[in-house]
Amino acid sequence: xxxxxxxxxxxxxxxxxxxxxxxxxxxxxxxxxxxxxxxxxxxxxxxxxxxxxxxxxxxxxxxxxxxxxxxxxxxxxxxxxxxxxxxxxxxxxxxxxxxxxxxxxxxxxxxxxxxxxxxxxxxxxxxxxxxxxxxxxxxxxxxxxxxxxxxxxxxxxxxxxxxxxxxxxxxxxxxxxxxxxxxxxxxxxxxxxxxxxxxxxxxxxxxxxxxxxxxxxxxxxxxxxxxxxxxxxxxxxxxxxxxxxxxxxxxxxxxxxxxxxxxxxxxxxxxxxxxxxxxxxxxxxxxxxxxxxxxxxxxxxxxxxxxxxxxxxxxxxxxxxxxxxxxxxxxxxxxxxxxxxxxxxxxxx
Amino acid sequence: xxxxxxxxxxxxxxxxxxxxxxxxxxxxxxxxxxxxxxxxxxxxxxxxxxxxxxxxxxxxxxxxxxxxxxxxxxxxxxx
Numbered sequence: 001x002x003x004x005x006x007x008x009x010x011x012x013x014x015x016x017x018x019x020x021x022x023x024x025x026x027x028x029x030x031x032x033x034x035x036x037x038x039x040x041x042x043x044x045x046x047x048x049x050x051x052x053x054x055x056x057x058x059x060x061x062x063x064x065x066x067x068x069x070x071x072x073x074x075x076x077x078x079x080x081x082x083x084x085x086x087x088x089x090x091x092x093x094x095x096x097x098x099x100x101x102x103x104x105x106x107x108x109x110x111x112x113x114x115x116x117x118x119x120x121x122x123x124x125x126x127x128x129x130x131x132x133x134x135x136x137x138x139x140x141x142x143x144x145x146x147x148x149x150x151x152x153x154x155x156x157x158x159x160x161x162x163x164x165x166x167x168x169x170x171x172x173x174x175x176x177x178x179x180x181x182x183x184x185x186x187x188x189x190x191x192x193x194x195x196x197x198x199x200x201x202x203x204x205x206x207x208x209x210x211x212x213x214x215x216x217x218x219x220x221x222x223x224x225x226x227x228x229x230x231x232x233x234x235x236x237x238x239x240x241x242x243x244x245x246x247x248x249x250x251x252x253x254x255x256x257x258x259x260x261x262x263x264x265x266x267x268x269x270x271x272x273x274x275x276x277x278x279x280x281x282x283x284x285x286x287x288x289x290x291x292x293x294x295x296x297x298x299x300x301x302x303x304x305x306x307x308x309x310x311x312x313x314x315x316x317x318x319x320x321x322x323x324x325x326x327x328x329x330x331x332x333x334x335x336x337x338x339x340x341x342x343x344x345x346x347x348x349x
Numbered sequence: 350x351x352x353x354x355x356x357x358x359x360x361x362x363x364x365x366x367x368x369x370x371x372x373x374x375x376x377x378x379x380x381x382x383x384x385x386x387x388x389x390x391x392x393x394x395x396x397x398x399x400x401x402x403x404x405x406x407x408x409x410x411x412x413x414x415x416x417x418x419x420x421x422x423x424x425x426x427x428x
Contacts, residue, residue, distance in 0.1 A: 191408035196371040196416060225371075225416055227404035234404070277375070277410045308378060312386045314393070322375030322411040323385070330379060 006177050007248055010086035028052065057109075057122050058102045064126030065101025069094040076167060079247070080174055089169035096162065097130065104129040133159045181251050182239035188258035192231055195238035198254065199224075202245045217245065273326070276334040279341040280325035281318065285309060288321055291340055292328045301331060353398050358383065362391050363400060366417035373409040 028049055032042045052059075070085060073093060077084035084090045105125045112121060133156055140151035154160075189195045203209075203217055224237035243251055265272075280288060292305045308323045329337040355363070365381060366372065374392065378385050392415060395401045399418065406414035 192404070192406045193371040193373075193409065193414055196414075200370060222402075222418055225402055225404060227402055229404075231404075231406055231408075274410060281410055307384055310385070312389060315385055315389050316411070319375050319378070319411040319413070320385075322373065323378035325410065326373075326375050326379035 004177075005180070006080075006083035006086040006173070010082040013086060057118055058105060060122050061105040061126045061129075062098040062102045065130055066094050066098040068130040069097035072163070073170075077170065077174065079244075080177075083174055083177055083248075084170050087170045087173040089166045089173065093163070093166045100133065101126060101129050178240065178243060181243050181248055182236060184255050185239045185242060185251055186235055188255045188262075189235075189239070192225070192234050192238065195235055195242065196221075196225060199238050199242050199245070202242050202250070206245060217241070271334040271338050273329050273334045276329045276337040276341065277322055277325040279338055280328060281321045283321070283341065283344055285317060285321050285324075287344060288324050288328075291344060292324050295328060295336075295340060296331055301327070353400070355400075358387070359391055359395060362388070363395060363417055366401060366415060371414050371416045373406075373411050374403070374413050374415055375411045377415060 027045065032045050073084045073090050074081035085094070105122070108121060108125050135156055136152055136154040138150050138152040142149045185195075189198060199221055203214065203221065206214075209217065220241055221238075224241055225234055229237070242254075246254075264270075280291075283291065289305060289309045293302055296302060296305060304327060305324055308320060308327065311320075325337070328340070332340070362377075362381070362383070366377070369376075374389075377392070378388055381388060383391070392401070392403065396403050401418060402416045404414050404416070405412060
């Protein structure tokens with residue numbers, strides 16, 4: 001199952017709330033009587049106004065409860081507040097807080113005298129009820145103050161259990177979301193090299209990290225490129241580190257910039273140095289040496305080509321070929337280097 | 350831990366690698382003036398001192414990547 005884009009869900013949800021609320025307010029505030037509006041519209045407006053008057057206390061109390069839920073979510077998931085609010089269990093938490101507060105107001109309204117000031121009751125329930133369901137009453141406290149043998153009634157126990165469940169489920173949903181962001185990054189940054197360079201830049205560009213935080217991130221960076229890890233895992237680790245350091249908006253920026261770069265490259269005839277080197281590298285070393293000596297006439301380049309082609313214990317032949325190819329591409333340009341590679345007969349495989 | 354003594358060439362190579370970020374060994378051989386034997390020897394010595402990492406990379410033209418172990422940024426060192 002594909003992971004939902006929580007950022008988009010948040011943005012769309014927020015926009016929908018704003019549009020619907022604004023439309024409802026405009027509709028309710030505009031006087032329709034005597035303007036020639038259809039009768040049914042005037043009747044709907046009148047009924048909606050009446051409903052709003054009687055439901056207003058519940059809406060206010062519910063909004064206060066929801067605000068507490070929102071605050072809890074954004075504090076718990078401070079790196080991904082919008083995503084946590086848009087997550088399915090984040091929504092459950094918000095709606096549960098709103099519904100519980102409205103129910104508490106309903107009960108309070110039944111048991112309080114009719115002449116009770118509504119505003120005071122709304123404030124008392126809207127602010128007091130969220131506090132009450134998170135409260136632990138201690139009626140006998142140990143003298144040494146450790147607290148292990150205190151006698152108490154934990155009214156908030158049930159809510160704590162629900163919070164724990166929500167936190168776990170949101171965390172799982174965010175994990176899938178983070179993986180989706182890392183995959184986007186890996187889809188555009190194909191090599192360990194590119195991801196590493198981006199991670200280093202991101203780390204250096206973060207102005208608010210303390211020296212300890214930067215040291216910890218550097219440590220993570222070095223673990224991510226551990227030679228014992230396969231390249232795919234190294235890429236995943238680097239992608240996750242970039243996401244954690246830069247956030248989702250930064251990943252958006254990077255992937256967008258990379259897409260534009262790719263589109264520009266596809267439209268033009270630009271050849272990357274790596275692509276040219278990889279083509280030249282397929283030639284046998286002797287052919288590559290002859291090609292490079294023919295193309296590079298400067299005496300220091302000629303000497304360098306010869307030096308790179310001499311066998312050295314420990315240096316693999318592919319590294320020798322790639323280094324001559326790289327020198328050639330650097331000197332004559334990637335496009336010319338690629339043309340030179342294509343003029344040579346393909347090696348027999 | 351005792352500080353590691355590096356000779357001038359090793360310091361220059363580390364500085365070059367820190368500027369370059371992550372490079373293939375072939376890029377280092379092509380873009381520096383050390384002889385391949387010297388450069389290869391220094392790469393291995395620096396890797397043994399854990400000052401750089403040589404790791405497999407299937408996307409690199411020669412299948413390997415050399416990465417200097419990063420130090421805290423200049424901005425952080427000033428803090």
